[in-house]
Amino acid sequence: MLRNLNMEVFYPYPPQRVWQVLTNRQALAVWLMENDFEPRLGHKFRFLHSTLPGLEGNIDCEVIELDEPRRLAFTWQDSMMCQPSIVTWTIQPVVGGTKLLLEHKGLIQKAIKLNEPMQLSQPWQGKFMPESKAGTQTLVPSNCSTVFSSIPVGRYEALDSIVLSYFLNSGWNYSLHKKLPQILVTHCTS
Template identity: 50%
Template sequence: MLGNLNKEVFYPYPPQRVWQVLTNRRALAAWLMENDFEPRVGHKFRFQESTLPGLDESIDCEVIELEEPKRLSYTWQDKFMPQPSIVTWILEPQEGGTQVRLQHRILETAMTGSRQPWQGESMHEQTTTTALYKKSLAQIKSASALQTRTFIRTSGEHQLSNYWSRGMEFQASTSVILTSYFCGRWEYKLEHTLPQVLS
């Protein structure tokens, strides 16, 4: 299982420029994945990538919040996930650039089937969820987990391999694709690939 991801990155560009890289279909394809995104609430779109032969890495999404150039939220659900997660981008102007905050939130229903609201998570829910991620990856035996290991190690983003020491527990229902993004792939995209597109 995975916890929620919160990542902040500063880019020395104005918010409108960063917003374009997050919402323009071609720019998104250049740093994240091929897509048919449109910046419109209710628009359903798909991210598509192929880093491993035979693995369908399509991710179905829907824009659920849009406030240009400040905030963008969309659902994120690949074929390994019974329920969507939520990706939120928050842009804050700073002197000399833009502070970007990425929040990728796992709904409890996405991994366990339990009902949990999308917004307004209570402290108790967060603590309970965090308590579930204690065992070592060395104990993983499910086929799904083995696929995750292979995917991470062969993705070409070598920084991802360091997640083995993070002590997360993965269940058979864990998404191979989602796991890769939570365990280093988002970080790599934000710190290495996206800046290249901005420049």
Template identity: 40%
Template sequence: MPIGSTPYSRAVTEIRMDVELEHPPERVWRALTDRHLLPKWFAETDLEPRAGSVFRFEPITVPGLPRVVDGELISLDEPRRLSMRWRADDLQTLVAWELTPTAAGCRLTLRESCVREQWDPEQRAVLEEGYRELYTVRLPAVLDWIAFREVDFAATVPGGAGGRGRRGGRLLAGVAAVVAAALAMVALTGLLDARTQEPTAAAPVDTAVVPNPAGSPSPGASTPPPARGVSASLTPSPSQAPRSPQDASGATTSTSPTRPAGAALLGARYATVGSGSFGYDGEITVSNTGSAAASGWTVTVTLPPSPSQSKVLSATGARHEQRGRVVTFTGGALSPGGTARFRFEVGQAPLGEKAPAGCTIAGRPCAGL
């Protein structure tokens, strides 16, 4: 089967990948051929989208990709097909990008086949993993970013007779669909946030104090918490001012709120310790400044809303569970004066996102945000 104008044998080593994208072919074509957009997801380049042009790719750091690729553009059929010849070290391959319209957007098909030398099985596996990151994570994030930037452009496209007006209408409709999907996601994750935070809102006022199960309750800790759905007032009204207790002699004794004896006091601090084009590494330090050990701790992190939902890919030092934008991290016992530190990796983050939108522990905000 030919690629461009150059035939090749099906017997040579080939990599094929099909990616379903919720974007029109015209937008994906821009991301594949625009020298200003390619560095955002693939490689620095001097590519000119015309048949016969030569170019150089300097790919971003992705496993399996060479540092430099010299290429030749064999043929192109905008916005459907582009075929190239790539040379890296002693390896020469033929590469084709094909776009097929679908009901949801389009399908991108990548074909790469060796014409000189071949990959060994380990090289091919690493390269396929790198391509999965490029085409299923980085490229969709850039396409979402392009879609939102096109909103203003579409609004200014004249709607007169001819193809340009119709194209502007289709573009605006497509972007409106993306925006509607994003708003729906924000609304849904907002409901998830509310469900997740509901127990915190019903907790006693000093939610950062963790009573010691082994300790005895103090007089100040005997008052039951307010009923669920009823807010507690910090300042009583004059008609409800508390009366000072009297001793047997009739003298008035003063009382003040006290923290339960033998209680843990938990706090947390966030820091971004690494970042890339479409993600970052976060670190949270949990500390116990109370006088008793905490049997465990929970940190709740809220990620910013985005069309391509950010995800916690991994975590070390804590267990984690993600529901929508809300990620819950849990850890074990923490002694008085002790600290615990954990890190997590966030992927599929929009361009520019380098930190969570929020972070709390025991109802209190984390420092550092």
């Protein structure tokens, strides 16, 4: 299944001001996460995620599209993801302000048999998987691969990144509706 998120938010500020809070490292840190972002095509950067209690980690990103002040896109890959997703921001001037469009897409989440090989990033191997009562789990340290043994055949489960799920389910909504408007008022002048 392809997981996509599309959001549209109106801000009563000019497009350049909205662009500033999307592309300024300090502003991003206030409304989203600490980072080493630079608005430069090909720039690799990290968001330092610590929003979820007990879960800290990095989200590795790369700027793949930059059209100031209209469009910004970057890859998004946390340590549980074997494939990056894509975050795209589109800014549209409208009467009375700016319409900001967010599209976060491209993560394929498949239901898989638990007794067959499945993909997880290595740093997460074994961290969130309880021991099976039916037997033990065998973790094979290879690039993005984990093997479970002695789990009943026919049991299926969809696995996903905890950090990505947080953002797709409520994190983006909270950031765009609660935190970003506050930084628009205080951060930039136009």
